[in-house]
Amino acid sequence: MKYSASKENHLKAIFHLQHEQGIVTTNALAAALQTRPASVTDMLKKLKEQKLLLYERYKGFRLNNEGKKAAIQVIRKHRLWEYFLVKKLQFGWDEVHEIAEELEHISSKKLVDRLDAFLGFPDTDPHGDPIPDSQGRFLQRRQISLSELPLNKLAQVSAIASQTSEMLELLQYNHIQLGTRLLISRKFPFDNSLEVKIRSRPPVTLSAQVAKNVLVKDDE
Amino acid sequence: MKYSASKENHLKAIFHLQHEQGIVTTNALAAALQTRPASVTDMLKKLKEQKLLLYERYKGFRLNNEGKKAAIQVIRKHRLWEYFLVKKLQFGWDEVHEIAEELEHISSKKLVDRLDAFLGFPDTDPHGDPIPDSQGRFLQRRQISLSELPLNKLAQVSAIASQTSEMLELLQYNHIQLGTRLLISRKFPFDNSLEVKIRSRPPVTLSAQVAKNVLVKDDE
DNA sequence: AATTAAATTTAGACAAATCTAAAATTAAAA
DNA sequence: TTTTAATTTTAGATTTGTCTAAATTTAATT
Known part of the structure; x- marks a missing residue:
């Protein structure tokens, strides 16, 4: 369609x-x-x-399902074109969005799939966002800092940016490690500290400094 | 604009x-x-x-001049995208037109120029049509058979397809050689023979068979 | 030259996408 | 729980590009 x-x-x-x-x-x-x-x-x-x-x-x-499928195809096109512009045409990652906004509306499905193959089936665009495959599946998920995670959104810890032993100790104390599923239950604007919930555990509080260094991905 | x-x-x-x-x-x-x-x-x-x-x-x-300039930019985009589709994405030359009809309307001038460089500044598209350069100049002209040349349109002989000695003899007799400027002054539908004029000479008549093997380019 | 035919333009309508201003509905506050 | 405020929707207009049917202009024929 x-x-x-x-x-x-x-x-x-x-x-x-x-x-x-x-x-x-x-x-x-x-x-x-x-x-x-x-x-x-x-x-x-x-x-x-x-x-x-x-x-x-x-x-x-x-x-609904149809709408999501259609939206994902547009996103796929957008991100593949961005990848093309940066990797093949030497654009900076910060100047490709507008052009991709136009290119994403080119309709040929065959074009998109050929472009995908030409680019080597990349799974992440130049901004770090995942590129859905030909069937609309996201094989890669977006990695963001815990401090950017929206309230009440379940996510999974995917990396720790700054690996000082003090930091790791603090995280371990709070039962946070790679793969831990968590969500932010409250945000305190005063110091940007967060209340974080891990399943079947009492909530813990993390400073903005810690949150900035914990990277998470959407959980599905 | x-x-x-x-x-x-x-x-x-x-x-x-x-x-x-x-x-x-x-x-x-x-x-x-x-x-x-x-x-x-x-x-x-x-x-x-x-x-x-x-x-x-x-x-x-x-x-007018402005209109021509604008048209040429569109043609440039169309032909560069066709070239891209065939040479980089492995499309057949006969299946790229429709897609290029969409791509030619993407507006970014920078995109077109980067694409041009990426493709190695080609001067001919997959159908043999010339690709104008960034300034709108056609460096290459289209080569067509003399039998396809419109009436009264000045052209220049650019190649002879079938180089039998009999053919060359006939052409020489009629003062036609590489670089000769000529135009078709009459077409005879009965046998598709042509009356051809060369500057300051009496017109000569060529058979359809000969015309088919004389290749010409637009004269400017 | 008058008539007929072909080409071109106008008049008026329509669909898609957008807007402003006003009305309807829902949410928030007193 | 009224009243007020914010959100959302409707009604009606506008722009761009297109169409049909009728009118106008130009070209071709008799």
């Missing part, structure tokens, strides 16, 4: 917001797309019409 | 028709673009408005 560039942009933005915020609001989507809430509402109706979106007026919305 | 995909398509089609037919008509353009004459007229007004086109109603039209 082929969708207009504008529809693809909406699908992609909803997918990202859904992923990061759990729930998507009309205002948030309008802000993400640099457009107006009224315009978003118009588009939501069309996407629902095309059975890409679960949506009832005033009651929020989210992509 | 940036133009819509539809405008770029019109500019490109006018450029080609202008080049091949000398004069462009509303109907011919509509046919080339698979659209309606009325739609073409609408677009002509907009292109005139934007000072890309010399146009007065009912009196025909042609691109």
